[in-house]
Amino acid sequence: MIGRFAVFLAYHLEGSAAYKRWKGFFHNLLINPRSRMRPYFDLSMMALVTLSVFLYIYDTKHGGGVAGEYLEYFAVSVFCVEYLLRLWLHDDSHKIVIEHYEKAEFLNLRFRLGPALWHILLRKWQYATTPFAVIDLLAILPVYRPLRILRVFILLRLFKLFRYAQSFNEFVRVLSEKRFELYTLAFFLGFVILASSAAMYVFEGELEGGQIRGFSDALYWSFVTLFTVGYGDITPQTPEGRIITYLLVISGVGLVAFLTSLLIAAFAEKMDELREHRVYVEVEKCEGLIVVCGYGRMGQVVVQKLEEDGARFVIIDRDRDRVDLAKKRGFLAILGDASSNEILVRLGIRDQVGTVLCLTGDDVLNVYITLTARYLNPTLNIISRAAKPESARKLEQAGANYVIQPFEMVGLTVAEYVGQPVAFEAVYGMAGGDKYTRVEAVMAAEGSVLAGAHIGDIRFDDIRLILLGVIGVPHDSRENRPGYSLRSRFFYFNPPADFRLHAGDILVVFGHEYSIAHFKELADKGRLNLLRKRA
């Protein structure tokens, strides 16, 4: 009975739009690195953590008072809610129920709630044992007053700050790569401390007038000596004790040196990666990112244009000098092979990347990058450069949307230039070479004044624009008008005054950029004065 109710509830949640909306909202607030709300949330949580810790410090000497008490309760309830929300967001429990139910149906078995619940608990437990979840929990526990010792855990709330500062993850990652060395070292340290403190205890523990009264004293002495601190509050009194001290000091200096060098080496090796991490963090926030593979001459031209335009892009190159150059110019750049899945995935090729440009001088590499990127994301816009004409087809096969051949471009330019240099300048101007005059596409959006209007009614002359044509799909009224096929649609050149626009058509206009901007504004705002008054 309860099982059936659980299944019903699970399906209800699966179908509920409100539930998904709420979950999406909290996901954006707490987890999604690209959401706008998240930085504000992180900052206020940091402020709350810092405030509660300061309150604790003040409280130890002066006593908190009623306001402090309330603030503490407020902080703890926020932390509690946050903890529960994160536990809830970690995965979709109702999906697990559904999965178990459907499996049971499929195999013609009776659905039992037990295993499903166990599965859910297991998943939640997995989350609860991650380091961050543990820290979150420890930050809540001190509210349980009877356990006074727990109060010191309030200080652990400081660790919570790391959750909101992303570079900490990277720090942990670097250390965890040296896991094996660190474990070995820790084992060795443990052995030395245990042996020396045991020996010290044996020799001096029973000594009349000695400073070591118990094993804990011996342990404390070992630690202080091994790590070369040596307060001198406990000193060896016997010749045997001194001999142990000699040995301990020697091994202590060695071990500390070893530990230091280990950490330095780990970070030195990963320095590039740590710096690059900043790039990845930066990139994580952008939508429609452009990945520029290869920062050679062509890459530099494109990047300069993109920069002027304020587009978000990131550069990948295998050459250190070029990456340094890009960084010097203030661009985000990564040293590495752009065909590596890891780099592309970390850049978010599956969601936030919109366009990949393969601009290396090596056709083989360009094909490989194209193939990798296409495989990772089928909807990506990939533009690739081909040095040799025969590579162009291979690039298209690999999944490039556009292929650019520098030689072909020169050939085209030359052919256009010969015979009609003036018209050439016009083409050049249309293609964006001229700074102010250009061709632009304007969409006749649904509900805009343009949709449904006749060409003759639009005041192109007054706005100082020339209409070159309209891109659209055939309609009855257009049948007598031949269009030039353009991918999946048609380009109607120089349409007559009675040509009627439909929503979704694209007007191709030519003129000064101010005119184009003005036209777009009028069209968007649905100003009727865009149209001529009918007599």
Next chain:
Amino acid sequence: MKHDSIVLFGCNNLGLDAARRLNSRQHRFILVDNDEARVRSATERGYQAVLADHRNDDALRAIGIGRDVDTIFCFFPEDSENVFLTISARALAPRLTIVSVVDSPESADKLRAAGADKIIDPYEVSGRRIYEIIKRPVIVDILDETVYGRHDLKMAEIEIPKGCCLDQRRLSELHWKERYNLVLLGVVDKALGKELRFVTGEVDYRLDAGDILVVLGPSQEIVAFKREICVN
């Protein structure tokens, strides 16, 4: 065959690709290189290619520079060669049109100083195009399909001949829209200089003989238009 005389220096990929385009538009041209193998490969493709040393003024004169050649293209991969060729050719023929490719951007100014009329930077051109594809894919499609290519929409420049019906007329009197299926993009008004001015309504130009109209339209219409203004 059009009666212009073009010389392409450098039988490399750039030169051959340009040759292919010029060939398909029925221009007459010759290729020149100082490397025998490259000249042979160009000849094998059916182009007229000559083995000559471009560093030698006599060889340049022999090709026809200073006499009937009116345009040369410098397609050598090294900027220094192109600069040298430009200087030599400019000295021999002051009225020659010299177009050169450039590899490194610093060389562009040197080429211009040497006397080149037009400088083509392949990276710049390609990079600009990539940017256009990202920003305005629709426009790139239209230009590709029509002006550059497969469809029969062409851009043309038409010089107004003496005694033409358009002489001394204002643009607004012509009623373009009603009369021709052509879009008028710009005018080079001789009275105002050699520059192309786009006709976007600011000025109502008065046309004189010698002015150049830049129009876009189906090639038949262009031919018809040319015939109309010449006959009258």
